[in-house]
Amino acid sequence: MASPSDFNIDYVANLARLALTAQEKETFSRQLGDVLQYIEKLREVDVGQVEPTAHAFPMFNVWAEDQSRPGLPVEVALQNAPAQRDNMIVVPVVVE
Amino acid sequence: MSSDLIFKSATELAALLEARELSSVELATELMARTRAVDGRVQAFNSFDEADTLAQARAADARRDAGQARGPLDGIPVGIKDVIAVAGQPLTASSRMLADFVSPYDATVTCRLKDAGAIPWGRLNMDEFAMGSSTENSAFRITANPWDLTRVPGGSSGGPAAAVAAGETILALGSDTGGSIRQPASFCGVVGLKPTYGLVSRYGLIAFASSLDQIGPFARTVEDAALLLGAIAGHDPLDSTSCQIEVPDYRAELARRPGPWKLGVPKEYFSAGLDSEVGDAIRAAIEFYRAAGSEIREVSLPVAAEYAVSVYYIIATAEASSNLARYDGVRYGHRSMAATDAVDIYFKTRAEGFGPEVKRRIILGTHVLSSGYYDAYYLRAQKVRTLIRQDFLRAYQEVDALLAPVAPTAAFKRGEKSSDPLAMYLSDIYTISLNLAGLPGVSIPCGFTRAGLPVGLQIIGQPFREAELLAIARGYEQAHDWHTRHPSL
Numbered sequence: 001m002a003s004p005s006d007f008n009i010d011y012v013a014n015l016a017r018l019a020l021t022a023q024e025k026e027t028f029s030r031q032l033g034d035v036l037q038y039i040e041k042l043r044e045v046d047v048g049q050v051e052p053t054a055h056a057f058p059m060f061n062v063w064a065e066d067q068s069r070p071g072l073p074v075e076v077a078l079q080n081a082p083a084q085r086d087n088m089i090v091v092p093v094v095v096e
Numbered sequence: 097m098s099s100d101l102i103f104k105s106a107t108e109l110a111a112l113l114e115a116r117e118l119s120s121v122e123l124a125t126e127l128m129a130r131t132r133a134v135d136g137r138v139q140a141f142n143s144f145d146e147a148d149t150l151a152q153a154r155a156a157d158a159r160r161d162a163g164q165a166r167g168p169l170d171g172i173p174v175g176i177k178d179v180i181a182v183a184g185q186p187l188t189a190s191s192r193m194l195a196d197f198v199s200p201y202d203a204t205v206t207c208r209l210k211d212a213g214a215i216p217w218g219r220l221n222m223d224e225f226a227m228g229s230s231t232e233n234s235a236f237r238i239t240a241n242p243w244d245l246t247r248v249p250g251g252s253s254g255g256p257a258a259a260v261a262a263g264e265t266i267l268a269l270g271s272d273t274g275g276s277i278r279q280p281a282s283f284c285g286v287v288g289l290k291p292t293y294g295l296v297s298r299y300g301l302i303a304f305a306s307s308l309d310q311i312g313p314f315a316r317t318v319e320d321a322a323l324l325l326g327a328i329a330g331h332d333p334l335d336s337t338s339c340q341i342e343v344p345d346y347r348a349e350l351a352r353r354p355g356p357w358k359l360g361v362p363k364e365y366f367s368a369g370l371d372s373e374v375g376d377a378i379r380a381a382i383e384f385y386r387a388a389g390s391e392i393r394e395v396s397l398p399v400a401a402e403y404a405v406s407v408y409y410i411i412a413t414a415e416a417s418s419n420l421a422r423y424d425g426v427r428y429g430h431r432s433m434a435a436t437d438a439v440d441i442y443f444k445t446r447a448e449g450f451g452p453e454v455k456r457r458i459i460l461g462t463h464v465l466s467s468g469y470y471d472a473y474y475l476r477a478q479k480v481r482t483l484i485r486q487d488f489l490r491a492y493q494e495v496d497a498l499l500a501p502v503a504p505t506a507a508f509k510r511g512e513k514s515s516d517p518l519a520m521y522l523s524d525i526y527t528i529s530l531n532l533a534g535l536p537g538v539s540i541p542c543g544f545t546r547a548g549l550p551v552g553l554q555i556i557g558q559p560f561r562e563a564e565l566l567a568i569a570r571g572y573e574q575a576h577d578w579h580t581r582h583p584s585l
Binding site for chain 2 (some may be wrong): 038052058064
């Protein structure tokens with residue numbers, strides 16, 4: 001069973017792809033420790049026979065017609081790209 | 097004239113425009129002058145585009161000249177929280193991550209405003225990615241409460257609430273994930289409505305927690321909120337969670353529903369933790385409804401009152417950690433120049449682009465979703481969410497709507513809670529259960545503290561019954577003059 005003391009900020013920050021400073025790790029660990037301690041009270045609730053709610057008004061099978069419609073022109077889609085060349089987004093080398 | 101004009105309601109201004117006693121250009125010019133005069137102190141706006149606003153005002157006047165006015169909102173400026181897309185305008189979510197982002201398209205609500213002739217006016221400040229209750233988490237500026245510049249305007253929609261209160265805009269759109277419309281409306285003494293989940297399209301709203309987010313109106317009167325809601329509500333095929341609901345004429349419905357009503361008072365919401373002056377104002381509002389012939393019943397929301405904050409900070413952070421994974425420095429937004437390889441781009445971009453509260457929530461959300469913890473936190477929270485919803489549905493077997501505080505206190509001081517996230521989270525205790533249950537709620541002014549700070553009454557309605565909710569709110573507003581007071585700036 002999960003417990004607030006299991007919280008490992010290095011492990012979680014790696015999963016979240018988020019570089020944290022030593023100061024941030026210390027501060028967040030303490031603050032989130034308080035929050036995790038507070039939400040421990042959910043264990044008091046008997047949820048044995050209860051179905052989970054993902055959305056307040058569950059909707060299923062929302063279909064869209066399979067029709068083409070105008071999208072963003074390439075230059076507009078690229079206007080916010082950090083780096084671009086020849087209608088492509090430039091990124092560092094992924095495979096040597 | 098000018099001070100009169102900027103504090104008129106949209107419906108009053110619509111009549112002046114229709115009678116040709118006022119032009120949209122004159123109105124926009126007054127608001128821009130007011131904004132230039134006071135926003136250095138209020139700091140409600142991240143940016144505004146005067147040339148674009150005037151061009152739209154001229155177009156509205158030309159339509160009216162040609163007998164082609166599009167209705168009461170034609171030519172009325174509507175401030176937009178900087179999380180809702182307006183084509184060609186900045187869209188920052190008050191984050192360094194999107195500091196230079198320009199929206200390539202309009203949100204559905206923006207399209208609908210433009211179709212109604214309304215003028216999207218400026219980009220209003222907020223807590224970064226709508227995470228916060230004080231607007232202190234903005235990467236760009238700290239918005240002040242127009243009633244007391246040393247206090248916060250609430251959040252996350254602090255910019256919209258402050259701009260409406262300060263006479264910098266007539267109307268505004270905000271978003272509400274856990275109280276982000278209602279709590280700032282309460283702190284700033286204006287009307288703020290969170291619609292039923294699914295009534296208003298989320299297409300073009302930067303996602304925070306997708307099962308909780310809703311866009312809604314800010315106004316200085318209930319009638320104006322009804323008018324603006326009518327313009328933005330309704331099914332949108334671009335948002336698959338948007339409901340197929342017939343949208344009534346909310347403004348016309350106000351007059352058709354004079355009451356009285358059966359109103360519930362959740363007994364748990366008046367326990368320890370509620371400021372005595374706020375409690376007195378809410379109890380006086382309850383007595384008003386009783387004296388006006390409504391039946392008041394005590395109801396109980398045991399699970400919502402005790403567990404909503406815990407459930408919310410699991411579900412909202414889990415959804416946020418997933419939604420904010422898209423900010424990876426590759427396709428748009430900030431990209432770290434210090435990264436050494438393709439994977440390092442993610443780590444450093446996110447470290448540089450996100451502020452502390454966003455990082456905290458991504459970390460918490462990632463933790464509660466991680467292997468070994470999902471069942472204990474996320475799944476359990478989803479089950480308690482079901483029980484919270486059942487609390488409200490049980491109450492609604494007896495009553496039409498609920499009366500409650502919006503927040504435990506009036507506006508707090510800048511810096512008072514910013515170092516204690518849990519204390520900040522607990523200030524959302526009366527608002528977040530509505531988002532979990534998908535219900536509509538409105539905050540309307542119901543008094544002032546001795547220090548001169550506004551207090552809001554929260555009226556909580558039944559799903560998709562905003563017409564009734566607004567009529568109940570209007571019943572109170574018509575008998576009181578709180579909404580006619582304005583801060584001196």
